[in-house]
Amino acid sequence: MPPHAMLLPGTLDVLVLKAVSLGPLHGYGVLLRIEQITKGALVVEQGALYPALYRLEQQGLLDTEWGVSDNNRRAKFYRLTPAGRRRLQEQRANWQRLADAMAAALDTRPGEV
Numbered sequence: 227m228p229p230h231a232m233l234l235p236g237t238l239d240v241l242v243l244k245a246v247s248l249g250p251l252h253g254y255g256v257l258l259r260i261e262q263i264t265k266g267a268l269v270v271e272q273g274a275l276y277p278a279l280y281r282l283e284q285q286g287l288l289d290t291e292w293g294v295s296d297n298n299r300r301a302k303f304y305r306l307t308p309a310g311r312r313r314l315q316e317q318r319a320n321w322q323r324l325a326d327a328m329a330a331a332l333d334t335r336p337g338e339v
Contacts, residue, residue, distance in 0.1 A: 231267045238270065238278050240317040243310055246288060252301035253279060279304060287313050 233241075245251060245259035253276060260270050282288045287310035295301040306314065 230269050231264075233268060233270070233274075237268075238274060239282060240314065240321065241268065241270070242275070242278050242282060243287065243306065243314040243317070246304050247306050247311065247314055250291075250303045250305040252293075252295050252303050254301075255295075256304065282310070286310075 241260050241264075242256055245256050245263065248259065248263075251259055253272075256279070257270050257272065257275055260268055279288065283290060283304070286307055288304045289307050290302050290304055293301060293303045
């Protein structure tokens, strides 16, 4: 398993939006989905996740509905709102620009500038 990477500021919200975009999830399911889609490189602590879920819900980016989890417990399930889908698209484009710029900067060799 690869070592865990540190979450950069601003990454948790976009990771939550991406995880939930793949299908409705309860809170613990969001943790597992993030770990899954990052191939274990990013692990989110519950103490960070639940405030993020609350914040995204308050911003109108997530909708919630009570349901029953796989282990037959009552759980709040999260899904993207249309505004959440738009925000995810915007953030994806921003992160891609940043990743491209960082890759270009880190690949620059002496004499290329």
